[in-house]
Amino acid sequence: MEVAQETLTTPAPTTAVEVSGSVALLEALIVEGVDTIFGYPGGAIMPIYDALFDYNDKLNHILVRHEQGGIHAGQGYARTSGKVGVVFATSGPGATNLVTGLADAQIDSTPVVCITGQVFAHLLGTDAFQETDVINITTPVTKWNYQVTDANEIPEVIAKAFYIAKSGRPGPVLIDITKNAQIQKFNFEGYTQCNHIRSYRPKPIVRTQYIQEAAELINQAKKPFIIWGQGVILGSAEQEFKAFVEKSGIPAAWTVLGAGAIPTEHPLNVGMLGMHGNYGPNVLTNECDVLIAIGMRFDDRVTGRLDKYAKQAKVVHLDIDPAEIDKNVKSTVPVWGDCKETLPMLTKLIDEKKHTEWLNTFNEYTQKEVEAVIHDELNPTTPEMTMGEVIKQLNEITKGEAVIVTDVGQHQMVACRYAKFNKTRSNVTSGGLGTMGFALPAAIGAKFGAQDRAVVAIIGDGGFQMTLQELGTIMQTGIDVKIIILNNRFLGMVRQWQELFNERRYSFVDIQSPDFVRLASAYNIPGKRIDDRAELPAALNEMLSNKGSFLLEVMVTKENNVFPMVPQGCSVAEIRLK
Amino acid sequence: MSNQDIEKQEFNITVYTENQIGLLSRIAIIFSRRKINIESLNTSPSEIDKIHRFNIVITESEEVVRKLVRQIEKQVEVLKAYYHTNEDVIWQELALYKVSTDVIAEKVSVERLLRENGARAVVIRKDYTVFETTGHREETDNLISILQPYGLIEFVRSARVAIIKDSDGFNRKLREFERLEPGEEVIENEYLNQGEKVFTM
Numbered sequence: 001m002e003v004a005q006e007t008l009t010t011p012a013p014t015t016a017v018e019v020s021g022s023v024a025l026l027e028a029l030i031v032e033g034v035d036t037i038f039g040y041p042g043g044a045i046m047p048i049y050d051a052l053f054d055y056n057d058k059l060n061h062i063l064v065r066h067e068q069g070g071i072h073a074g075q076g077y078a079r080t081s082g083k084v085g086v087v088f089a090t091s092g093p094g095a096t097n098l099v100t101g102l103a104d105a106q107i108d109s110t111p112v113v114c115i116t117g118q119v120f121a122h123l124l125g126t127d128a129f130q131e132t133d134v135i136n137i138t139t140p141v142t143k144w145n146y147q148v149t150d151a152n153e154i155p156e157v158i159a160k161a162f163y164i165a166k167s168g169r170p171g172p173v174l175i176d177i178t179k180n181a182q183i184q185k186f187n188f189e190g191y192t193q194c195n196h197i198r199s200y201r202p203k204p205i206v207r208t209q210y211i212q213e214a215a216e217l218i219n220q221a222k223k224p225f226i227i228w229g230q231g232v233i234l235g236s237a238e239q240e241f242k243a244f245v246e247k248s249g250i251p252a253a254w255t256v257l258g259a260g261a262i263p264t265e266h267p268l269n270v271g272m273l274g275m276h277g278n279y280g281p282n283v284l285t286n287e288c289d290v291l292i293a294i295g296m297r298f299d300d301r302v303t304g305r306l307d308k309y310a311k312q313a314k315v316v317h318l319d320i321d322p323a324e325i326d327k328n329v330k331s332t333v334p335v336w337g338d339c340k341e342t343l344p345m346l347t348k349l350i351d352e353k354k355h356t357e358w359l360n361t362f363n364e365y366t367q368k369e370v371e372a373v374i375h376d377e378l379n380p381t382t383p384e385m386t387m388g389e390v391i392k393q394l395n396e397i398t399k400g401e402a403v404i405v406t407d408v409g410q411h412q413m414v415a416c417r418y419a420k421f422n423k424t425r426s427n428v429t430s431g432g433l434g435t436m437g438f439a440l441p442a443a444i445g446a447k448f449g450a451q452d453r454a455v456v457a458i459i460g461d462g463g464f465q466m467t468l469q470e471l472g473t474i475m476q477t478g479i480d481v482k483i484i485i486l487n488n489r490f491l492g493m494v495r496q497w498q499e500l501f502n503e504r505r506y507s508f509v510d511i512q513s514p515d516f517v518r519l520a521s522a523y524n525i526p527g528k529r530i531d532d533r534a535e536l537p538a539a540l541n542e543m544l545s546n547k548g549s550f551l552l553e554v555m556v557t558k559e560n561n562v563f564p565m566v567p568q569g570c571s572v573a574e575i576r577l578k
Numbered sequence: 579m580s581n582q583d584i585e586k587q588e589f590n591i592t593v594y595t596e597n598q599i600g601l602l603s604r605i606a607i608i609f610s611r612r613k614i615n616i617e618s619l620n621t622s623p624s625e626i627d628k629i630h631r632f633n634i635v636i637t638e639s640e641e642v643v644r645k646l647v648r649q650i651e652k653q654v655e656v657l658k659a660y661y662h663t664n665e666d667v668i669w670q671e672l673a674l675y676k677v678s679t680d681v682i683a684e685k686v687s688v689e690r691l692l693r694e695n696g697a698r699a700v701v702i703r704k705d706y707t708v709f710e711t712t713g714h715r716e717e718t719d720n721l722i723s724i725l726q727p728y729g730l731i732e733f734v735r736s737a738r739v740a741i742i743k744d745s746d747g748f749n750r751k752l753r754e755f756e757r758l759e760p761g762e763e764v765i766e767n768e769y770l771n772q773g774e775k776v777f778t779m
Binding site for chain 2: 135136139140143144145146147164197198199200201205321322323326327
């Protein structure tokens with residue numbers, strides 16, 4: 001009774017503060033741990049930018065040169081930091097410029113929250129200046145999106161956005177906020193992070209029966225083979241994965257986005273899978289008896305022809321996304337769940353083994369590949385340099401410690417094949433969408449996400465010209481990003497296909513480039529162009545020891561092909577060495 | 579005809595969702611990006627407050643439908659999706675037929691027409707009469723062919739609604755969901771009691 005009286009006589013503390021929707025948004029971002037925002041202002045997002053003016057000490061806004069650059073930077077930041085990348089853009093063209101990055105983030109499961117400004121709510125659907133139907137445009141390329149028309153919605157919606165973007169299988173979220181909601185004052189009663197949405201199940205419930213069945217299959221296997229993907233990294237399950245691999249003694253190969261989850265030089269790491277992957281892992285996929293797929297989605301670039309993919313093998317598939325199980329490859333034992341939880345359960349039940357003979361089979365194939373491809377690619381005797389030898393030299397200097405950001409094309413496959421990774425979150429590339437123009441802005445974001453690490457962007461002459469305006473972002477922020485342009489004066493990967501499959505009909509792949517070094521110089525970025533092998537080590541050293549960004553253009557062989565290669569429509573066992 | 583076509587049959591997809599703007603578009607895209615035609619789509623509130631129920635009919639192979647249902651369930655606002663063959667559900671469609679009252683009164687024995695087709699007159703006006711039937715497609719189609727010679731003015735048929743024969747309803751499933759995955763304790767943010775310090779504007 002006394003307590004009740006006290007409650008009645010003591011005024012309740014009032015914590016609500018009247019703020020605008022824009023201020024509430026920024027406060028929400030701070031509570032979510034956001035420190036960096038990539039963005040570009042415009043008319044419909046001006047109230048948010050106006051509020052941001054007073055948050056300079058808490059939120060570091062990076063002014064990019066194009067919204068596409070903003071979202072790729074957000075992706076790079078997310079991929080190296082493990083945090084959510086945040087991007088601001090205005091309505092209409094600002095928002096539509098995000099679409100490529102959203103699609104990229106969606107297919108590569110990258111957590112990004114994009115905030116777009118929108119015209120006043122009363123103008124929606126009237127074709128107002130810079131109005132586009134952003135929600136419907138971005139629906140197919142977002143994990144979730146929502147249009148805010150009332151400031152009162154902002155705290156709850158932003159909390160949901162972050163929760164959805166980073167939980168379960170991560171992905172991009174877009175929140176479109178009308179201008180009136182940005183301006184509108186409301187009683188902000190604080191911000192509560194979201195950790196439950198009734199209809200949303202970020203992680204499926206682990207079924208122990210399947211863990212047991214998987215362990216039995218693995219224990220009985222004579223020629224088991226692990227293939228892993230980015231799910232290991234996204235789930236922060238690198239240690240759990242390493243423990244599983246080492247106890248089981250099973251050879252393990254990686255997809256492009258899985259690179260670095262265990263070091264390249266790990267004795268059980270047998271190489272890269274897929275169209276330009278290593279010879280052994282591809283061929284032996286069709287010889288193993290149990291295939292254990294962890295956090296990977298059997299992309300067609302990995303599987304080649306599905307009807308000829310690992311037909312002899314029993315398949316154990318571990319994935320957090322139930323929709324990935326049986327989507328492309330039918331699994332014998334599906335293990336739904338977060339691999340950070342399921343891998344230790346599995347490791348506990350498996351026998352400690354060494355599959356020495358089976359592992360040696362991979363080594364035999366590796367030797368064959370070294371002789372046919374790798375040796376000459378890394379130690380060429382031709383006058384012109386190869387992409388491979390540049391990566392080899394880079395490895396020697398960085399010792400596998402650098403973050404390597406690649407664009408899309410031949411250089412990407414060469415870099416992924418030959419770059420050494422000693423640390424996780426070191427390989428940032430556009431794996432699923434294959435977005436040319438990704439690397440330069442992504443490298444900027446990657447550096448903000450991993451400021452204590454060297455970040456090296458490796459880009460082709462074609463891809464660099466798609467988003468080179470982001471040199472301006474480097475200039476203005478003074479960020480330290482090393483840029484290597486591997487210039488073969490061609491759109492190399494398309495040319496390779498035209499050579500191999502279109503009788504050398506080189507249709508519109510001969511691309512001219514500006515003087516990249518002078519261009520960088522215009523942005524106050526030092527640079528160098530080399531075409532002599534003898535200059536390569538010194539030039540790389542100069543680049544890496546330079547305080548601040550540096551652009552190194554390396555002229556490489558014009559018509560070099562990336563081998564091995566699984567031609568489209570072929571089985572992985574039909575991989576060609578030349 | 580390919581094997582895949584032979585395997586195809588009508589499937590009824592039932593989806594329980596939050597009542598959320600834009601969700602219809604998200605679900606429709608799952609079909610359209612795979613170039614799958616939705617033959618019938620109905621959405622309505624369910625027996626549970628704030629939960630909507632979609633009934634979607636497509637003709638596809640079971641393997642494709644299974645994958646589609648998983649993609650639908652991935653959507654944040656979708657609680658659960660099921661698929662069933664026609665044998666596993668009880669389904670109905672509603673049809674309305676508008677005919678000239680004069681013609682129908684002169685040339686047709688209305689009483690017989692109604693009795694034989696399980697129809698009922700919804701509206702009778704001087705200029706037109708509207709009949710209604712409920713049933714499977716072939717049943718509602720039958721009345722079209724009967725009325726067509728008498729100058730059927732207008733016809734409309736609803737989307738299919740379907741009840742799953744062996745379902746216990748969604749109430750129990752929802753309770754089970756909430757029992758298995760309750761929200762964790764929410765943490766209020768540290769700024770709540772620091773209004774002056776935080777809100778510097």
